[in-house]
Amino acid sequence: MSQQDSSEHRAMLSNSVTDFARGADVARVRKLRETKTECDRAVWRQMAELGWLGVLVPEQYGGMGMQLGDMAIVAQGLARALVPEPLTATSVLAARVLTASDNNSLKTKLLEGLVSSDILPATAWQEQAGTLDVTKITTQATPFEGGFRISGAKRFVIGATHADGYIVSANSPAGLQLLWVPRDAAGAAMTFDALADGRQSGTLTLSEVTVAKENVIHSGAAAAESLARAIDHAAAIASAELCGIMSRSLEMTLDYMKTRVQFGKPIGSFQVLQHRTVDLYIQQELSTAVLADCLGVLDEEPDAKTRSAAASRVKARCTDAALLITRQAIQLHGAIGFTEDCDVGLYVKRAMTLAAWLGNGTAHRRRYARTEIIEGATA
Amino acid sequence: MSTLGAVSAAKTDWNAMDDDAFRMDLRAYFEKEFPDHLRFLPRRLRWAESVDWWKKLSKKGWLAPNWPVEHGGMGLTPAKLIIYWEESERAGLGRMPDQGLTMVGPMLIRFGNDAQRANYLPKILAGDIVWCQGYSEPNAGSDLASLRTEAVLDGDEYVINGSKIWTSMAHDATNIYVLVRTDKNVKQQRGISFLLVDMKTPGITLRTIRNIAGHEEFCQVFFDNVRTHKDNLVGKLNEGWTIAKGLLTFERLSIGSPRRPLQAFEQLDALARAQHLFDDPGFVDRYTQLKMDLNDLSSLYGRFVEKVRQGIPLGPDISMLKIFATDTYQKLSELLLEAGDEYGAFADEITLGGDQIDLMSPFYISRPGTIYGGSNEIQRNILSKYVLQLPS
Numbered sequence: 001m002s003q004q005d006s007s008e009h010r011a012m013l014s015n016s017v018t019d020f021a022r023g024a025d026v027a028r029v030r031k032l033r034e035t036k037t038e039c040d041r042a043v044w045r046q047m048a049e050l051g052w053l054g055v056l057v058p059e060q061y062g063g064m065g066m067q068l069g070d071m072a073i074v075a076q077g078l079a080r081a082l083v084p085e086p087l088t089a090t091s092v093l094a095a096r097v098l099t100a101s102d103n104n105s106l107k108t109k110l111l112e113g114l115v116s117s118d119i120l121p122a123t124a125w126q127e128q129a130g131t132l133d134v135t136k137i138t139t140q141a142t143p144f145e146g147g148f149r150i151s152g153a154k155r156f157v158i159g160a161t162h163a164d165g166y167i168v169s170a171n172s173p174a175g176l177q178l179l180w181v182p183r184d185a186a187g188a189a190m191t192f193d194a195l196a197d198g199r200q201s202g203t204l205t206l207s208e209v210t211v212a213k214e215n216v217i218h219s220g221a222a223a224a225e226s227l228a229r230a231i232d233h234a235a236a237i238a239s240a241e242l243c244g245i246m247s248r249s250l251e252m253t254l255d256y257m258k259t260r261v262q263f264g265k266p267i268g269s270f271q272v273l274q275h276r277t278v279d280l281y282i283q284q285e286l287s288t289a290v291l292a293d294c295l296g297v298l299d300e301e302p303d304a305k306t307r308s309a310a311a312s313r314v315k316a317r318c319t320d321a322a323l324l325i326t327r328q329a330i331q332l333h334g335a336i337g338f339t340e341d342c343d344v345g346l347y348v349k350r351a352m353t354l355a356a357w358l359g360n361g362t363a364h365r366r367r368y369a370r371t372e373i374i375e376g377a378t379a
Numbered sequence: 380m381s382t383l384g385a386v387s388a389a390k391t392d393w394n395a396m397d398d399d400a401f402r403m404d405l406r407a408y409f410e411k412e413f414p415d416h417l418r419f420l421p422r423r424l425r426w427a428e429s430v431d432w433w434k435k436l437s438k439k440g441w442l443a444p445n446w447p448v449e450h451g452g453m454g455l456t457p458a459k460l461i462i463y464w465e466e467s468e469r470a471g472l473g474r475m476p477d478q479g480l481t482m483v484g485p486m487l488i489r490f491g492n493d494a495q496r497a498n499y500l501p502k503i504l505a506g507d508i509v510w511c512q513g514y515s516e517p518n519a520g521s522d523l524a525s526l527r528t529e530a531v532l533d534g535d536e537y538v539i540n541g542s543k544i545w546t547s548m549a550h551d552a553t554n555i556y557v558l559v560r561t562d563k564n565v566k567q568q569r570g571i572s573f574l575l576v577d578m579k580t581p582g583i584t585l586r587t588i589r590n591i592a593g594h595e596e597f598c599q600v601f602f603d604n605v606r607t608h609k610d611n612l613v614g615k616l617n618e619g620w621t622i623a624k625g626l627l628t629f630e631r632l633s634i635g636s637p638r639r640p641l642q643a644f645e646q647l648d649a650l651a652r653a654q655h656l657f658d659d660p661g662f663v664d665r666y667t668q669l670k671m672d673l674n675d676l677s678s679l680y681g682r683f684v685e686k687v688r689q690g691i692p693l694g695p696d697i698s699m700l701k702i703f704a705t706d707t708y709q710k711l712s713e714l715l716l717e718a719g720d721e722y723g724a725f726a727d728e729i730t731l732g733g734d735q736i737d738l739m740s741p742f743y744i745s746r747p748g749t750i751y752g753g754s755n756e757i758q759r760n761i762l763s764k765y766v767l768q769l770p771s
């Protein structure tokens with residue numbers, strides 16, 4: 001695609017996202033806590049029709065074959081409107097893992113299903129809190145003639161309430177396996193814990209679940225590498241979502257500061273609040289600058305070390321900035337910002353959920369320190 | 380009934396007791412007598428849940444640790460008071476609708492008349508009445524002096540019209556203390572009076588408001604020709620602002636107590652043990668920083684409590700305590716979420732290493748501390764103007 005084509009494409013994407021977000025229903029988000037309907041399949045289908053589920057998926061599987069920079073536009077725009085559907089978990093994390101698969105028939109079926117919204121896959125890779133290392137797992141895949149039997153427990157599965165199946169990682173004598181486990185597979189059970197924003201974190205228990213050879217997505221070092229890359233890419237797109245959250249939150253705060261009057265003046269005229277919001281604005285601009293830079297780096301498919309460093313930079317900054325801005329939004333709204341009815345709280349909660357997913361600020365700084373600073377110094 | 384409490388409190392000089400013995404007494408009692416299902420709740424207790432405990436503590440003479448002995452309190456020294464709070468936190472005693480204890484009691488002791496003290500103090504101790512605070516209005520938050528709810532004297536009664544908002548636990552209260560405008564023709568602060576009103580008075584209606592965590596924490600209270608007898612005026616007519624300012628000082632002292640952050644520390648300790656966080660030097664740094672901040676907060680708090688005990692009026696410098704306490708509490712709640720990693724987004728309690736840990740509630744509970752009782756921005760304005768005396 002030429003430069004001009006691609007910028008036209010991005011403008012189009014951006015417009016369609018803005019239109020969609022304008023019609024998005026915050027009342028639905030508000031009800032999440034009671035109804036747990038974090039994914040409305042009708043909305044999901046609509047998103048598929050707009051092409052968004054397949055932004056990153058190669059054209060031969062029905063996708064758009066575009067770049068992370070394009071995906072970020074969609075994610076950021078939808079996050080501004082608090083759309084709860086699991087776009088990043090599905091269309092980045094799962095889509096990247098599936099695209100790297102060498103099992104062509106399974107890959108075709110799942111990717112086409114993902115793009116059309118007929119199949120919603122969720123990725124169940126993590127077992128421990130606080131690590132992004134895909135090898136830190138104990139789920140076992142024991143081989144037999146027809147495939148594997150897997151046992152173990154996966155935590156923090158996002159986008160799982162409506163999932164039709166799971167991409168599960170497990171250790172086998174031949175290295176890491178990525179396996180497709182349909183939702184109703186015998187021995188697989190999913191339970192949920194509510195997250196701050198009303199969405200759900202899944203725990204998948206697997207006991208002696210049989211996975212046929214045909215359902216092996218990817219194996220060995222290449223599988224581990226594709227999973228790690230998918231996680232980094234998803235962390236970067238989650239950062240784009242955080243940028244959407246912070247920008248809308250700051251906008252709402254600035255609007256409020258222009259209209260709320262105390263001591264006979266708009267509170268936005270108090271210098272301390274002006275300086276405070278200027279600092280928040282700087283954090284927002286830092287975030288978008290880092291985001292653009294890191295997406296560029298990731299789209300060039302650098303080596304694993306460079307890739308992880310870029311993902312960590314952007315996730316650390318965007319997480320911290322979004323948490324700061326949304327928390328300050330409460331403060332600057334005063335008591336009304338502390339009520340359920342005020343949208344400010346919805347942004348705080350979404351920021352917390354996105355912050356904790358795929359490594360929070362501390363986790364990413366820890367990883368960055370390990371690979372970029374400590375190993376660099378001893379190299 | 381409350382005299383019972385006063386009598387038994389007078390019998391023991393808690394302050395003369397050895398610190399450890401005092402602590403162990405409290406600990407044993409709180410562990411044995413407080414209802415288990417109410418421990419470590421992520422929200423304030425409702426009155427119906429509190430009343431039995433309230434009465435029990437009152438009988439024992441342990442309900443009002445900060446009130447003087449002659450009014451039925453324990454009259455504790457700062458050091459003993461801090462032990463009292465620490466043990467309450469340790470036992471997970473929830474925050475009851477305690478405005479009567481923390482605000483109205485001390486206020487009447489200082490500004491009320493004998494009749495008001497005789498009428499209200501025993502009822503507060505006995506748990507017969509529950510108070511809420513009617514200061515803020517939709518358009519008078521930080522700028523409280525601009526309040527517009529008005530009271531007009533008609534015969535022996537004041538007739539009140541207007542509305543108050545963010546009134547914590549108004550839906551549980553039997554009585555409300557309100558700031559009302561009684562003179563519109565003078566400087567704002569000069570035309571405000573302080574009234575006590577029975578919530579059952581005709582003309583009062585409530586709208587409950589849910590907080591960010593989904594709990595019904597506060598209300599908007601509407602006054603439509605609400606009548607209260609003129610004996611319910613506290614202090615002099617049009618001098619309510621002075622009383623309110625005095626009371627806000629008490630409130631700042633109470634918000635400034637290290638007790639609430641202490642509970643969050645319990646959660647952080649449990650998390651750190653379960654997740655082996657003390658192996659991580661980065662965590663240890665942040666943890667220790669806050670631990671030492673909290674210790675230092677206790678020192679600062681002790682300084683102000685000591686003044687109160689000696690009868691020295693608290694000045695505008697109390698604002699620094701409120702700022703440091705609430706900021707520290709928020710930082711602590713933020714570390715709790717951050718150190719929880721993925722669990723840091725879990726809405727409900729988690730079970731880790733055999734412990735039940737609530738990472739999220741301290742976050743919500745610590746948020747409004749920087750907003751109410753005079754926001755921290757307002758506190759900084761006060762400090763820069765009245766303490767540092769910078770030009771305005």
Ligand SMILES: Cc1cc2nc3c(=O)[nH]c(=O)nc-3n(C[C@H](O)[C@H](O)[C@H](O)COP(=O)(O)OP(=O)(O)OC[C@H]3O[C@@H](n4cnc5c(N)ncnc54)[C@H](O)[C@@H]3O)c2cc1C
Nearest residue numbers: 331332334335512514515520521545546547747751754756
């Ligand atoms: C949980 C909770 C419980 C409460 N309980 C009670 C209660 O029981 N009774 C009661 O009467 N009230 C209660 N309040 C209300 C509380 O006292 C007010 O929220 C507070 O006074 C701030 O007013 P506001 O919310 O209208 O914010 P605003 O005054 O509108 O302030 C909005 C923002 O502007 C800032 N600001 C305002 N003026 C200035 C200035 N001059 N300089 C710099 N910054 C400024 C504030 O700091 C804040 O950040 C409660 C509030 C909360 C959150």
